[in-house]
Amino acid sequence: MIVGAGFAGYNCARALSRQAKGAAEIVLLNPLDYFLYVPLLPEVAAAILEPRRVAVSLTGTLPGVRLVLGHAHGIDLDARRVTYTDPEEREGSLTYDRLVLTVGSVNKLLPIPGVTEHAHGFRGMPEALYLRDHMVRQVELAGASDDPAVRAARTTFVVVGAGYTGTEVAAHGVLFTDSLARQNVGLRDGPRPRWLLLDVADRLLPGLDERLSHTADRVLRGRGVDVRTGTSVKEATSEGVLLDDGEFIASRSLIWCVGVRPDPLVEGLGLPTDKGRLCVDAYLTVPGHPEVFACGDAAAVPDLTRPGEVTPMTAQHAQRQGKVAAHNVAASCGRGKPRAYEHRDLGFMVDLGGVQAAANPLHVPLSGPLAGAVTRGYHLMAMPGNRVRVAADWLLDAVLPRQGVHLGLVSPWSVPLDTASPEVARLPRGSDGST
Template identity: 40%
Template sequence: MNKRILIIGGGYVGLYTALGLRRLVRRGEVDVTIVDPRGYMTYQPFLAEAAGGAIEPRHVVAPLNRLLPGMRVLTGRVTNVDHDARRARFEPVRGPAYELGYDIVVLAAGSITRGMPIAGLAEHAVGFKTIGEAVHLRNHVLGQLAAAASTDDPAIRRRALTFVVVGGGFSGVEALAEMQGLADDALRYHPRIERAELNWTLVEAKGAILPELAPELGVWTIGALRERGVDVRLNALLTSAADGVAALSDGTAVDTGTLVWAAGGRPSPLAADSGLPVDAIGRVKATAYLTVEGIPDAFAAGDGAAVPDLTRPGEFTAPNAQHAVRQAKLLGRNLVAYLKGRSLKEYRHAYLGSVAGLGHHQGVAQVYRIRLTGFLGWLAHRAYHLAWVPTFNHKARVLADWALSGLFRREAVQLGGLEHPESDFQEALREHVKAA
């Protein structure tokens, strides 16, 4: 009987592991099922550019069923794994839950947004981890500008033009930078709003931003943001978001119409809920061979796995796309070796460096000992991430988006109605009832 492989998660690890199996295993040798809540892989580093309008949102995602023909792609969630029985409980997007049987499981559920018990956070903030959130932020920023231009109330105007981002990592910095670029471009269509009226605040709990880069690059980025009018608050925590007012631990209170929570993530709770071995922060305990520690027929990699970093003894690999993709490619090969009774290989990869885009044709990059800032850093950021975009099709589409955004001004139309398309229809029905 063919071995049944269940891959939980369709992000970097899930997709690239499945692609590796397609290349290395002949059709019919294994039955592969991949489960993901959305049914597509999101290229996370381009979320900020999607929010800023430089890239079409559809070009930031890759549908799993298109990339993985011949494999079973299920849209929904695995809520529990009974590894002793080799069964997983699956909840589809519609219909009752049922069980999936398997012989080998790959835990690639990644991470989820890290929440905090902060008053008003759930009601007034938006995350920045999914393509839906990126599209919402783009519409929201443009909607705030339109609201400010359409009112004479100074308090409403001030609130609409105040933007706060919590989190000084890559997601937070890039989200703020791209939103600011979008807003600056859109101001030409709102002559009643002066650029100086826009207020941007970046809040970071630690004393530095972009921790994966060299400290001097973080310092340079702070200087570049402050030159653009961004109020960078270091060593500050968000203590409350009640009534839309961002209260900080340094005593600052900012009445804001836009609050973005980009304060990092935490491992998916699936492993811990299923009784699999996890470390103190909830990551699956993995070996250097990408197997689950002490558990046969189980593999894990990516953000949700504690994979030993053999290039830095005693440490674990960082939760980023670079490690996730490289681990997944090895994981595909190790799965084939495992099926055929061959020895597995250890994951060993020295960190190449990181890049960050800051909008306005600015960026920072660190690749080995090479450090770039400004325009060169921006070019390095785009070249680096383009190389990691899955499939030639998506690379071409992203390049086309960039070429068009270089030739023409970005679109500044607010399509918030797309998020709630039923509202106009429901309002029309209400009006009909009143008229009757």
């Protein structure tokens, strides 16, 4: 049984399916019926890609794997049983011989007044769709207002966290809102949408190579993004954001990209953890439970290339750990020998929108259109499906204007920041408890 279908879970299921060839039952428990290609979510929010382009069907691409829709909420290690809640709020349970935990991560929260109530994260499809609608709605409301202060507040967007996600959201967002403003008669005389990107670190992309940071900083500032390092949020309200330097930014948009934390399911296991991540050995096995494997964001996997460290929470590691977990599950059943996980990063790519990107494939620094082409090429190769559709959307975006329409599919209360399931929009409940 594999719990979670992110980068680690999906690749584990695919590798196991190919190895088993029908000789074993493989069950994948996941709240949704698709694998989400998270790196392209900013392009969904910016109306470049349609949502289904980054959603790869699990049943359509994982032959030999039985999909069970549900959110795992408990694991009995002694009874080898996983309990879950399905999309219709019915309780269920499944037993296993081997268990692979790849439950991923959720939004990281900080004890800052007002953030939970007024900020929205960027971890799943519902949040991306909400942000797309929200940007369109704010620009339209600004164009319809005669009050300069209201217009300025509605066209001011604050992104907190200048890591991989926050940088890409700001880079794509400023291009999208500029396009919307140009089309809006009420905003042709200004103000131009304003974007702020905040981080307590001393530079953008603090976890990546400094050359990537410098490229991203130059591109964003060139587009008018107000990049503020060494700065954080002191308080958030419905009217704006109070910064820790005392400045108040009037805004209706607070986008929370400060990082992630392991899925809360890990805490309930009662097993040793490292900063919330489940401790495993180099073979991705949970000590004391040889039948349980864990990888991806939820597991503290020893980094054999950096003794004493654990692998960072990146898709690059999760994808490869999933394949190693599949190999070791098969080895535990007598097919092959277990293999320790070891991987040196191959570089990173940050899509900055338009033809711009910052990349260092194989640690060769690239910027500009060349980096943009390499980045898109990498994403097409890394995606397990929908490649032609993604490429077609990119082509259409290059020759046609963006479709800036507010569909109203996701309400603000449907995507709370403090949620254990950012991949699922919260639904209203009836008086009888049904959704």
